[in-house]
Amino acid sequence: MTPTVTGHDERHLFIGGKWVEGSGSPYEIVNPATEQPIGLAPEATADDAAQAAAAARDAFGAWSRTTPGERSALLSAAAELVRKRAEELLPLLIAETGATVSVGSKLQVPVCADRFERYARGALQDLNLPLAPKITEATPLAPGGVIGATAVRQPVGVVACITPYNFPIGNMAGKVAPALAMGNTVVIKPAPQDPFGVIELVRILEEVGVPPGVVNLVNSRGAEAAAALVESPDVDMVSFTGSTAVGVRIAEAGSRTMKRLLLELGGKGACVVLDDADVAGAVTAIGSTFAFHSGQICTAPTRAIVHRAVYDQVVERLAGFAGALKVGDPMERDTIVGPLISAAQRQRVEDYIRLGVDEGAKLVSGGGRPPALERGYYVEPTLFAECRNDMRVAREEIFGPVVVVVPVDGEDEAVALANDSEYGLYDYVYSKDSARAFRVARQLRAGHVGVNTAQRNLEAPFGGFKMSGVGRDGGDFGLYAYSELQSVIWPG
Incomplete structure (x- = not known):
C-alpha cells in the first residue's frame, strides 16, 4: 500500500549552521502515487540563497584547512547514520519521488550511504602528482639549475550543488561527499518536487558534526534561489544534474564569473x-x-x-x-x-x-x-x-x-x-x-x-559528450571534479 506520509512540514532552510525559515511562502509537496499532499516545503528567495553562499564562503577557510582524516571521519559517520536511518528514510523517499520500494531500498538509500563511504576513503587518497625535475638554463627571470615541480589538488571553494528529482539523495551524496572530501564548502539546492529526503540528509550531516557554514541548504519551487547561486560572486563552482535546457542557462550565467562547471544533462541513449x-x-x-x-x-x-x-x-x-x-x-x-x-x-x-x-x-x-x-x-x-x-x-x-x-x-x-x-x-x-x-x-x-x-x-568516469554535459565525476574522477590543480615549483 502507498506510504501514509502526511504532515511532513519543513519550513526551514539550513544556513550557517542554523535552521531558519525560508523568506518565501511554503508550498505543497504531492505524493505522485496518490496525488495527495505530503506536507509543506520551505521557499527560499534570492536573499536566502545569497546568505547561504556567504555562510559557505565564511566557512571555507577553516574547513579547507582541516585534515583529510577529519573530513574522512565526518563522511564515514554520515554513511553509517544513513544506513541506520534507512527504514525511516525509505517511506519518505517513496512518498515524495514515487520510486518503487525496490528502487528505493536497493538503490536510493544504499547508493547514498555508499557514496559517503566511498569519499570518506577518497578524502585520504594522495592525489598529488610528482613531476620529473627539469634542468633549466638561466633566464632573465631566474638562475638556471635543476627545477623540481609537483601538481597538487586544491579545493575549488564554494560549490552550489543543484540536484534532480529522480534520485534526490543518491545524487546529492554524489556531489556533496566528494566536494567535502576535497575541502570545499557547499550550498545544496534540491529539486522542488521532492526536497524532503535531501533535507533529512542535511540533518544527518548536522548530527554527525559538520561545522557551521560547511553545508547549507536552500529550497524553492521556482528558479530564483538557484539563479542567485549561479550568479553569486561567493560561489566558485556549480554542480548541476538536470535538463540540457537548464544546463545551458547555467553555463551562460556562470561563465560571466568564470565558475567551474560540472553539468550532467540530458540523454537519448x-x-x-x-x-x-x-x-x-x-x-x-x-x-x-x-x-x-x-x-x-x-x-x-x-x-x-x-x-x-x-x-x-x-x-x-x-x-x-x-x-x-x-x-x-x-x-x-x-x-x-x-x-x-x-x-x-x-x-x-x-x-x-x-x-x-x-x-x-x-x-x-x-x-x-x-x-x-x-x-x-x-x-x-x-x-x-x-x-x-x-x-x-x-x-x-x-x-x-x-x-x-x-x-x-x-x-x-x-x-x-x-x-x-x-x-x-x-x-x-x-x-x-x-x-x-x-x-x-x-x-x-x-x-x-x-x-x-x-x-x-x-x-568509471560519469559524464557526457555533446549536449549531455560538461565534466566527469564518479570514483576518483569525483575528487578531480571538485578540485583545482596547483603547480608548486622549487629549485632542486
Whole structure:
C-alpha cells in the first residue's frame, strides 16, 4: 500500500549552521502515487540563497584547512547514520519521488550511504602528482639549475550543488561527499518536487558534526534561489544534474564569473542491437527504460537501433516485456513501474506519445493511463516501432517509460544513426562477437558505452559528450571534479 506520509512540514532552510525559515511562502509537496499532499516545503528567495553562499564562503577557510582524516571521519559517520536511518528514510523517499520500494531500498538509500563511504576513503587518497625535475638554463627571470615541480589538488571553494528529482539523495551524496572530501564548502539546492529526503540528509550531516557554514541548504519551487547561486560572486563552482535546457542557462550565467562547471544533462541513449546479438539480453537492457523508475533516468536506452535480421524478435519481445510489468502502488513489492513525478511530467510524456502517433510511428503497446489506477501520475509502458531517427520521439528526451525502435540494415548505418543525436551520455551495443562490439563502441560519440550490459561501474568516469554535459565525476574522477590543480615549483 502507498506510504501514509502526511504532515511532513519543513519550513526551514539550513544556513550557517542554523535552521531558519525560508523568506518565501511554503508550498505543497504531492505524493505522485496518490496525488495527495505530503506536507509543506520551505521557499527560499534570492536573499536566502545569497546568505547561504556567504555562510559557505565564511566557512571555507577553516574547513579547507582541516585534515583529510577529519573530513574522512565526518563522511564515514554520515554513511553509517544513513544506513541506520534507512527504514525511516525509505517511506519518505517513496512518498515524495514515487520510486518503487525496490528502487528505493536497493538503490536510493544504499547508493547514498555508499557514496559517503566511498569519499570518506577518497578524502585520504594522495592525489598529488610528482613531476620529473627539469634542468633549466638561466633566464632573465631566474638562475638556471635543476627545477623540481609537483601538481597538487586544491579545493575549488564554494560549490552550489543543484540536484534532480529522480534520485534526490543518491545524487546529492554524489556531489556533496566528494566536494567535502576535497575541502570545499557547499550550498545544496534540491529539486522542488521532492526536497524532503535531501533535507533529512542535511540533518544527518548536522548530527554527525559538520561545522557551521560547511553545508547549507536552500529550497524553492521556482528558479530564483538557484539563479542567485549561479550568479553569486561567493560561489566558485556549480554542480548541476538536470535538463540540457537548464544546463545551458547555467553555463551562460556562470561563465560571466568564470565558475567551474560540472553539468550532467540530458540523454537519448542508443542501444545498438546487431544481427548477432543476444536478443534476450538486449531486450532486458532496453526494457529497463520501462522498469527502472518509470523511465525517469538520463542513462536509459530509450532509442533501440536494431538490425533488421533480429528486428521482429526484438519488437515482439519488448512488447511482451512491457506488457508483463506490474504498474501500480510503489509500496507493493511486486510493483515494477510506479508513477511519474508530477502531473506536468505525465502531461509531457503523454504529449510525446501523441506526437509519436502523429509522426507515423507504430504504437505497439501502451500509450495510455492504466485503466485500473484512478489516481496517481501513471503512464503505461509504451513501445513505438517502425520509427525513423528524424522523428522527434527518436531525438528528444522524453523522461518516461517510452521506447522507440529504429530498424537498420547494417553496422555502419547503426553507428551513424546512434551518433545522429545532440546527446551523448550513455549508449549500448549488443553483439555476441565481443571484438565487434568493442569496435562499434569506440565509434559511438557517448561518454559511456555498455557492451552487452546495462550495468554500471561506479568507479568509471560519469559524464557526457555533446549536449549531455560538461565534466566527469564518479570514483576518483569525483575528487578531480571538485578540485583545482596547483603547480608548486622549487629549485632542486
